[in-house]
Amino acid sequence: MTIHRRTFLGVAGLSAVALAGKSTIGALAKAGEEAAPAAGAATRWAMVIDPQRCLRKEGCKDCIGACDKVHNVPLFKDKDHEVKWIWKEPFENAFTGEENPYTAEALKDKPVLVFCNHCDNPPCVRVCPTKATWKREDGIVMMDWHRCIGCRYCMAACPYGSRSFNWLDPRPRIPALDPEFPTRTKGVVEKCTFCEERLAKGEQPACVEACPEKALVFGNLDDPASEVRSLLREHFTIRRKPELGTQPEIYYIV
Amino acid sequence: MRDRGLIFTGLVLFLGLITFPVWYNLASGTSSKPPELKLPTTEKQCVAPTETMRMSHMEMLITWRDQVVRQNDRTYVAADGKRYDMSLTNTCLKCHDNKAEFCDKCHDYAGVKPYCWDCHIDPKLVQRSKG
Amino acid sequence: MFMFEKAVVGGKRYWAWIGALSAVILVGFLCYLLQLTEGLGITGLSRNVTWGMYIAQFTFFVGVAASAVMVVLPYYLHNYKAFGKLTILGEFLAISAVTMCMLFIFVDMGQPMRILNVMLHPTPGSMMFWDMISLSGYLVLNALIAYVTLSSERKEVPPPHWIKPIIILSIPWAVSIHTVTAFLYNGLPGRSFWLTAILAPRFLASAFAAGPALLILLCMIIRKLTKFDVGSEPIQKLAVIVTYAMIVNIFFVLMEIFTVFYSQIPEHMEHFKFLFVGLQGQAPLVPWMWTSMILAAASIFLLLVPRYRRNEKVLAVTCVMVFASLWIDKGLGLIIGGFTPSPLNVVTRYVPTAPELAIVVAIWAIGLLMITVFYKIALSVRERLAE
Numbered sequence: 001m002t003i004h005r006r007t008f009l010g011v012a013g014l015s016a017v018a019l020a021g022k023s024t025i026g027a028l029a030k031a032g033e034e035a036a037p038a039a040g041a042a043t044r045w046a047m048v049i050d051p052q053r054c055l056r057k058e059g060c061k062d063c064i065g066a067c068d069k070v071h072n073v074p075l076f077k078d079k080d081h082e083v084k085w086i087w088k089e090p091f092e093n094a095f096t097g098e099e100n101p102y103t104a105e106a107l108k109d110k111p112v113l114v115f116c117n118h119c120d121n122p123p124c125v126r127v128c129p130t131k132a133t134w135k136r137e138d139g140i141v142m143m144d145w146h147r148c149i150g151c152r153y154c155m156a157a158c159p160y161g162s163r164s165f166n167w168l169d170p171r172p173r174i175p176a177l178d179p180e181f182p183t184r185t186k187g188v189v190e191k192c193t194f195c196e197e198r199l200a201k202g203e204q205p206a207c208v209e210a211c212p213e214k215a216l217v218f219g220n221l222d223d224p225a226s227e228v229r230s231l232l233r234e235h236f237t238i239r240r241k242p243e244l245g246t247q248p249e250i251y252y253i254v
Numbered sequence: 255m256r257d258r259g260l261i262f263t264g265l266v267l268f269l270g271l272i273t274f275p276v277w278y279n280l281a282s283g284t285s286s287k288p289p290e291l292k293l294p295t296t297e298k299q300c301v302a303p304t305e306t307m308r309m310s311h312m313e314m315l316i317t318w319r320d321q322v323v324r325q326n327d328r329t330y331v332a333a334d335g336k337r338y339d340m341s342l343t344n345t346c347l348k349c350h351d352n353k354a355e356f357c358d359k360c361h362d363y364a365g366v367k368p369y370c371w372d373c374h375i376d377p378k379l380v381q382r383s384k385g
Numbered sequence: 386m387f388m389f390e391k392a393v394v395g396g397k398r399y400w401a402w403i404g405a406l407s408a409v410i411l412v413g414f415l416c417y418l419l420q421l422t423e424g425l426g427i428t429g430l431s432r433n434v435t436w437g438m439y440i441a442q443f444t445f446f447v448g449v450a451a452s453a454v455m456v457v458l459p460y461y462l463h464n465y466k467a468f469g470k471l472t473i474l475g476e477f478l479a480i481s482a483v484t485m486c487m488l489f490i491f492v493d494m495g496q497p498m499r500i501l502n503v504m505l506h507p508t509p510g511s512m513m514f515w516d517m518i519s520l521s522g523y524l525v526l527n528a529l530i531a532y533v534t535l536s537s538e539r540k541e542v543p544p545p546h547w548i549k550p551i552i553i554l555s556i557p558w559a560v561s562i563h564t565v566t567a568f569l570y571n572g573l574p575g576r577s578f579w580l581t582a583i584l585a586p587r588f589l590a591s592a593f594a595a596g597p598a599l600l601i602l603l604c605m606i607i608r609k610l611t612k613f614d615v616g617s618e619p620i621q622k623l624a625v626i627v628t629y630a631m632i633v634n635i636f637f638v639l640m641e642i643f644t645v646f647y648s649q650i651p652e653h654m655e656h657f658k659f660l661f662v663g664l665q666g667q668a669p670l671v672p673w674m675w676t677s678m679i680l681a682a683a684s685i686f687l688l689l690v691p692r693y694r695r696n697e698k699v700l701a702v703t704c705v706m707v708f709a710s711l712w713i714d715k716g717l718g719l720i721i722g723g724f725t726p727s728p729l730n731v732v733t734r735y736v737p738t739a740p741e742l743a744i745v746v747a748i749w750a751i752g753l754l755m756i757t758v759f760y761k762i763a764l765s766v767r768e769r770l771a772e
Contacts, residue, residue, distance in 0.1 A: 079431075079432075080430075080432055080433075081431065092730070093731065094729070096652070096729065096730050097651070123573060123574050126511070127510075127511050127512065129502075129517070130502040130505075130506045131508050132502070136326060142323070142324075145373065146323065147506065148495075149495065149496045149499045149500055149502050150494050151493070151494055151513060152495070156436065158575065158728075159576075159728045160728065165425070165435060165495065166424065167424055167426035167430070167431075168423065168426035177375060177380045179343055179375040179377035179380050182342075182343070182374045182375065183375065185372040185373055186425075186426070187424060187496045188495060188496060196326070241575070244575065246574060
């Protein structure tokens, strides 16, 4: 049983054509998808953080505590198994590449608040094999904990370390259960959702509300009159790893 | 056909095994009459007619779930025009505040074990563990 | 059914081997039950190193599976007759390796009961979706080809014509499975170690060295244990393939190292530093990576000198060296090195735990068990024909 090279080339050529056809269709479908929501979108949630304000009250963890409480975020003692929605990261780690030998003393080793950036072009969404994470029309990168298969591909894709996996059962590690919000189970990924359940009720995210220094400002980028827009007009801000093209929507005032 | 004995023993064993649940239920007496459920005392009406609820509350919950989590739509309008927040704990269990004597009792009887409670919380359990 | 009756006749030695493998599988299965009840927290994985042994083994064995193409292609496309006796062995190797890959993915899932969600909610934008498609397609193709060609051989008739296009299809498909597997890592913005276009070519090169090296070893073992001898010509030919592939692989690695260290971009260098000299005071993989490099260099030397390559005793040792070198490179360095340091520049130590290793070893044992049974079937058919 032999097959001539010419036959092979023929078959290979056909397969190539078929593949090309499929990707074109895929691209077309995608273009349609993107066009649809743009028409009605009037909201683009974002956050502006003022790290200097945040540093005013030393050791303050009010925002973290508030978030952990309303979302039943478990407390794992083992650093390897930690589940974090919002937390503080030393400046050098939060803004890798931004440090220099003379990094302003105001920033060096100073903790910076970090959480999900709700990217405009989120790599985690791109890689998820089940659409368990996706970008909503209002820009929130949402999680469906009912669908997540726990493959952790999104964690590999996230360049900000914003996603946590439940390596063990989180229930026994939740300091005070709040029945209003479901917990998660072992084997699913979780992260900040910009408090979408509070936004639905017209409330601000828990961290924003809890901050005594008003260092976090949340709002709608599509509204030119919003506070976030005026802050962005008045201050120079940076974002984490902008060179990766993820378009993070958390802005830090410098 | 030297194997006939073997085959018959095998067959009998096989039949015994696949009908095990029937025997088990007969022996333990679980397939007797339906359980008595603790219905809400303060409310008279469910979010849909009782018969519909009995038959298809599971589909309804799945719809609610997808509606809330994936469509960002949290309001359910009942046939009588009443509005409800689509939430397992914050709505269903507000009225059916005795989950153990209502949902669980019927599920035990029906032999289903929803995994929802791995994450969703029965407020009663939290109160008890606190006090 | 599938000539399995051939697999249940065997001597004491055969059954002892099957029994030993089954015992290993049983231990792994019990450890998996533990993982299922406790969660993936029983492994050495962590927030920063989210994939480890399981996914690394998956990646390595995709290569082994794809390498079947190295016997199928010369035989069917170039009519290289000496590989005639080998193709079936290559296909069975592919079937076993793909099955192992699927198991490695499965045991890595946090919610294995929901695995069907990948099919229920197909997401063409995700490389994992394509990986699933390409792997299962490759499994079906090879199972079909092996079954049809072996049945015809048993009936002493030529294989039916319709199988030819399927065999041809399996050739680009084999390339695709490893390419898609590389794409899995390739397109992640924050992971500089994998963010290189050479990854897929490098995967293929290392696969075409490791797979045929394993096949050579399997042929030698078969010759020792049974009356079946593939002969020395195909083994020598495979050795030449291993030589080329190994050299190309090392060439690719050196290209990568040049790019990274001449450009001096810290994010790209740090992963290599972690692997070869240690980073932030942590150097768990340094001895492994140097062992891999030394084995690679030594094996290339032994392969290049015709006198050593033609000496089958030396060749056997060389093949073990090739396999070990590439296993360390891909089965340890590639994944752990990609996750360390993390995008936030943190080095987290990853050490696989005992239950994790037991699960890994059990999946190897499943692969070996499948190979044993399949080869037993294939060889029994051949032996009967020879009588």
